[in-house]
Amino acid sequence: DDEVHVRQKVPEVDPREEANFEQELRAVMQESMDQRRQELRGRPTLNMMIPMNLFEGSTRDHHGRGAGGESGDEGLDEDAGGSKEVQVKVLVKRGNKQQTKKMYIPRDCTLLQSTKQKEAAELEE
Amino acid sequence: GDDDNYEFGKGNFTEHACRYCGVSNPACVVRCNVPSCRKWFCNSRGNTSGSHIVNHLVRAKHKEVCLHKDSPLGETILECYNCGCRNVFLLGFISAKTESVVVLLCREPCLSVNALKDMNWDLSQWCPLIDDRCFLQWLVKIPSEQEQLRARQISAQQINKIEELWKTNPDASLEDLEKPGVDDEPQPVALKYEDAYQYQNVFAPLIKLEADYDKMMKESQSKDNVTVRWDIGLNKKRIAYFVFPKEDNELRLVPGDELRLRYSGDAAHPAWHSVGHVIKLTAQEEVALELRASQGVPVDVVHGFSVDFVWKSTSFDRMQGAMKTFAVDETSVSGYIYHHLLGHEVEVQMVRNTLPRRFGAPGLPELNASQVFAVKSVLQKPISLIQGPPGTGKTVTSAAIVYHMAKQGQGQVLVCAPSNVAVDQLAEKISATGLKVVRLCAKSREAVSSPVEHLTLHYQVRHLDTSERSELHKLQQLKDEQGELSSSDEKKYKALKRATEREISQSADVICCTCVGAGDPRLSNFRFRQVLIDESTQATEPECLIPLVLGAKQAVLVGDHCQLGPVIMCKKAARAGLAQSLFERLVLLGVKPIRLQVQYRMHPSLSEFPSNSFYEGTLQNGVTINERQSTGIDFPWPVPNRPMFFYVQMGQEEISASGTSYLNRTEAANVEKIVTTFLRSGVVPSQIGVITPYEGQRAYIVNYMSRNGALRQQLYKEIEVASVDSFQGREKDYIILSCVRSNEHQGIGFLNDPRRLNVALTRARYGIVILGNPKVLSKQPLWNSLLTHYKEHECLVEGPLNNLKQSMIQFQKPKKIYN
Ligand SMILES: [Zn+2]
Ligand SMILES: [Zn+2]
Ligand SMILES: [Zn+2]
Numbered sequence: 001d002d003e004v005h006v007r008q009k010v011p012e013v014d015p016r017e018e019a020n021f022e023q024e025l026r027a028v029m030q031e032s033m034d035q036r037r038q039e040l041r042g043r044p045t046l047n048m049m050i051p052m053n054l055f056e057g058s059t060r061d062h063h064g065r066g067a068g069g070e071s072g073d074e075g076l077d078e079d080a081g082g083s084k085e086v087q088v089k090v091l092v093k094r095g096n097k098q099q100t101k102k103m104y105i106p107r108d109c110t111l112l113q114s115t116k117q118k119e120a121a122e123l124e125e
Numbered sequence: 126g127d128d129d130n131y132e133f134g135k136g137n138f139t140e141h142a143c144r145y146c147g148v149s150n151p152a153c154v155v156r157c158n159v160p161s162c163r164k165w166f167c168n169s170r171g172n173t174s175g176s177h178i179v180n181h182l183v184r185a186k187h188k189e190v191c192l193h194k195d196s197p198l199g200e201t202i203l204e205c206y207n208c209g210c211r212n213v214f215l216l217g218f219i220s221a222k223t224e225s226v227v228v229l230l231c232r233e234p235c236l237s238v239n240a241l242k243d244m245n246w247d248l249s250q251w252c253p254l255i256d257d258r259c260f261l262q263w264l265v266k267i268p269s270e271q272e273q274l275r276a277r278q279i280s281a282q283q284i285n286k287i288e289e290l291w292k293t294n295p296d297a298s299l300e301d302l303e304k305p306g307v308d309d310e311p312q313p314v315a316l317k318y319e320d321a322y323q324y325q326n327v328f329a330p331l332i333k334l335e336a337d338y339d340k341m342m343k344e345s346q347s348k349d350n351v352t353v354r355w356d357i358g359l360n361k362k363r364i365a366y367f368v369f370p371k372e373d374n375e376l377r378l379v380p381g382d383e384l385r386l387r388y389s390g391d392a393a394h395p396a397w398h399s400v401g402h403v404i405k406l407t408a409q410e411e412v413a414l415e416l417r418a419s420q421g422v423p424v425d426v427v428h429g430f431s432v433d434f435v436w437k438s439t440s441f442d443r444m445q446g447a448m449k450t451f452a453v454d455e456t457s458v459s460g461y462i463y464h465h466l467l468g469h470e471v472e473v474q475m476v477r478n479t480l481p482r483r484f485g486a487p488g489l490p491e492l493n494a495s496q497v498f499a500v501k502s503v504l505q506k507p508i509s510l511i512q513g514p515p516g517t518g519k520t521v522t523s524a525a526i527v528y529h530m531a532k533q534g535q536g537q538v539l540v541c542a543p544s545n546v547a548v549d550q551l552a553e554k555i556s557a558t559g560l561k562v563v564r565l566c567a568k569s570r571e572a573v574s575s576p577v578e579h580l581t582l583h584y585q586v587r588h589l590d591t592s593e594r595s596e597l598h599k600l601q602q603l604k605d606e607q608g609e610l611s612s613s614d615e616k617k618y619k620a621l622k623r624a625t626e627r628e629i630s631q632s633a634d635v636i637c638c639t640c641v642g643a644g645d646p647r648l649s650n651f652r653f654r655q656v657l658i659d660e661s662t663q664a665t666e667p668e669c670l671i672p673l674v675l676g677a678k679q680a681v682l683v684g685d686h687c688q689l690g691p692v693i694m695c696k697k698a699a700r701a702g703l704a705q706s707l708f709e710r711l712v713l714l715g716v717k718p719i720r721l722q723v724q725y726r727m728h729p730s731l732s733e734f735p736s737n738s739f740y741e742g743t744l745q746n747g748v749t750i751n752e753r754q755s756t757g758i759d760f761p762w763p764v765p766n767r768p769m770f771f772y773v774q775m776g777q778e779e780i781s782a783s784g785t786s787y788l789n790r791t792e793a794a795n796v797e798k799i800v801t802t803f804l805r806s807g808v809v810p811s812q813i814g815v816i817t818p819y820e821g822q823r824a825y826i827v828n829y830m831s832r833n834g835a836l837r838q839q840l841y842k843e844i845e846v847a848s849v850d851s852f853q854g855r856e857k858d859y860i861i862l863s864c865v866r867s868n869e870h871q872g873i874g875f876l877n878d879p880r881r882l883n884v885a886l887t888r889a890r891y892g893i894v895i896l897g898n899p900k901v902l903s904k905q906p907l908w909n910s911l912l913t914h915y916k917e918h919e920c921l922v923e924g925p926l927n928n929l930k931q932s933m934i935q936f937q938k939p940k941k942i943y944n
């Protein structure tokens with residue numbers, strides 16, 4: 001019940017500061033890329049260990065915690081008119097162990113392009 | 126006591142708060158994973174072009190981060206799923222072609238590993254972790270608008286500066302950037318503040334200055350060759366009585382102060398010292414000190430003691446703590462109050478409450494129209510100011526407000542004032558309405574007698590009789606008799622006492638304490654949505670903040686900015702604006718105080734000038750001339766029915782013996798004559814107050830009257846002679862004001878402050894006599910108009926008291942317009 005409306009000035013970003021920051025950001029990116037290229041002269045190896053059940057359509061989550069775990073295990077939200085968000089599983093490594101964590105990402109995220117296409121294709125069938 | 130261990134701001138500081146802006150929502154922050162850094166930053170842009178975390182990583186050239194344990198992914202270092210690369214500038218998400226599964230993958234080289242394409246992964250839609258100079262918002266949330274509004278408003282320049290500073294001092298805080306050098310003038314107070322951190326940056330150094338000054342002054346107050354008279358109190362503790370000579374300095378002992386009594390030893394006695402609390406100050410300026418330890422006291426020795434002041438930082442610590450809480454704890458006050466106090470433009474908000482049918486309260490006098498209006502308005506607003514000119518019944522009005530607040534069922538109401546006297550008065554009135562009141566006193570003041578003792582927490586703990594408490598009482602009795610308990614009993618006693626204190630406090634409708642008392646650890650787990658602060662114009666801002674940061678959603682500040690403000694000893698801090706109260710700043714920000722308009726104290730002739738000069742003529746009289754007629758008192762008022770006169774004095778001022786104050790012998794002699802005339806005509810000593818702004822004159826008058834008074838010495842001893850400041854908030858039937866200053870070229874010092882003059886003129890109920898030199902005083906515009914007022918009413922007089930004649934003395938032109 002602590003709703004408060006503050007008339008604030010829109011923060012103005014100094015264009016010089018912005019340009020300066022952009023420059024530094026690019027420098028860090030470039031430096032990072034160069035560094036990697038030097039570090040890994042040889043061919044990178046493939047080390048993508050995927051948990052067995054991940055692509056088996058199993059939606060059961062063995063690692064109970066995560067965002068909105070209680071809101072159900074529906075995977076992609078089929079209700080187009082409803083939530084603007086989609087639940088995904090994020091695969092992470094803890095040392096040598098793999099874990100999946102549930103998370104919500106916006107439906108229009110480019111990351112989901114191919115999944116959406118697949119959905120569309122399925123719908124057409 | 127327990128107060129000593131109090132650490133301010135303890136428990137409020139969250140380790141994972143953004144080091145730039147203070148946002149601490151776990152979903153919005155990440156930790157820089159560079160071992161030498163490990164600082165937390167949020168994902169909001171604030172006033173900069175990149176988010177705080179991205180700003181930090183770029184400026185510090187740090188490249189690894191870890192998510193918060195309470196974030197959706199839990200405590201996770203972000204790294205490439207394939208190669209373990211942790212450089213966030215290279216990382217991005219990819220998703221599986223067919224399933225809603227995503228992983229982090231580095232751009233170089235893993236994204237170009239051909240074998241991956243053959244698997245389930247869609248590499249065409251690699252989604253960088255840092256996009257638009259911000260972390261992906263669905264991974265690290267952007268703090269809400271509200272959260273950002275209450276955060277520190279850090280600028281790009283400040284970010285660059287603090288990043289520079291961190292290179293040499295990784296633990297530096299933003300406050301270190303702002304810290305003024307030792308010899309710098311402190312930053313002055315402002316009208317508006319960007320955020321609570323800026324507020325803290327301004328006030329914290331001022332409080333520190335004042336604290337340092339206070340400490341230095343008090344610790345230099347040691348006195349030697351003190352003679353002691355011994356006694357034993359009802360609680361069987363040793364009490365030392367002695368005179369603590371007050372020279373002309375600013376130190377005034379008050380009950381609750383801590384002093385150390387020392388004896389250097391002699392052939393028969395070893396060296397000894399003990400600390401005690403002042404429990405009483407007698408009219409003869411004798412101090413009663415209750416000693417903490419009863420063992421080994423050299424009670425057969427009388428002469429040769431030394432006394433030191435024991436300075437305590439408690440009150441200053443609590444102010445600093447309140448400012449910190451205000452900044453870092455977003456539940457400390459409501460959003461509305463937060464922004465309002467900082468001077469942000471907030472849309473007007475009304476409190477949704479059903480109003481009572483009548484605004485008075487049981488046990489209180491009927492309210493007048495302006496008082497009803499005040500109660501009604503206050504109940505509907507989240508912040509309000511009530512201005513109570515002298516004698517307008519602000520205590521009754523405050524009590525009525527508190528009564529109705531308590532009846533709204535929003536939890537306990539907190540009632541504070543800067544002074545103990547004011548808190549006691551208010552507690553008494555509120556208790557009269559039938560509400561359950563607990564008066565919380567500082568531990569050091571528990572032995573100080575109080576007119577509302579039955580309401581105090583320590584009294585209630587001792588006297589509330591139930592079977593569960595019998596054990597506590599047994600232990601208490603044992604402690605009183607033996608002076609101390611075995612360590613296991615002491616433990617049990619303390620636990621029982623704490624539980625009982627909590628229980629009693631929790632069952633109260635209203636808690637009353639001083640502003641500083643609101644920072645008492647015994648209240649640290651209490652929340653108060655509704656807070657009323659009386660005499661708030663006599664408190665500094667940080668002092669007022671202490672009761673507010675316990676969860677205030679509705680705040681009422683009562684006071685009068687036309688009377689004296691808080692006393693600031695350190696000139697540097699006062700110059701920077703520490704003497705301006707929160708009430709005054711809110712007035713400057715455009716909050717209109719609700720003014721109580723009917724005064725019930727002064728004879729209508731006495732209220733006329735103050736009303737016109739300080740209150741735009743709005744002060745109405747709730748008392749008639751008849752009600753203020755001093756029947757049977759034969760006093761030579763120049764105009765009958767106008768019990769006032771300005772008595773022209775031409776005697777010279779002198780510098781007092783101490784060299785730091787002034788006195789005026791002629792005025793003192795005439796004060797004695799006036800007092801004697803009053804006493805002869807049937808007025809009793811307690812009805813008379815003599816006000817003088819100078820300690821030199823005060824001491825001289827007291828001395829002069831008791832030596833030269835025409836009547837019994839005792840009568841004069843009972844008359845209160847004091848400074849304007851110590852009369853604030855009180856009244857007397859008759860007031861004699863001795864102005865002292867009388868010189869050709871110097872100023873009039875203390876009398877220059879219009880607020881001090883207002884207080885001096887508004888203490889009397891039946892009559893006032895002012896003694897001063899019109900030639901000198903008339904140079905000041907306000908005094909000039911006061912003198913003109915007296916002259917026009919034929920009350921400017923000279924000559925012997927039994928033959929007063931109107932004075933024809935010419936005034937000087939006032940120097941400049943009084944603003
Ligand atoms: Zn870092
Ligand atoms: Zn931040
Ligand atoms: Zn990689």
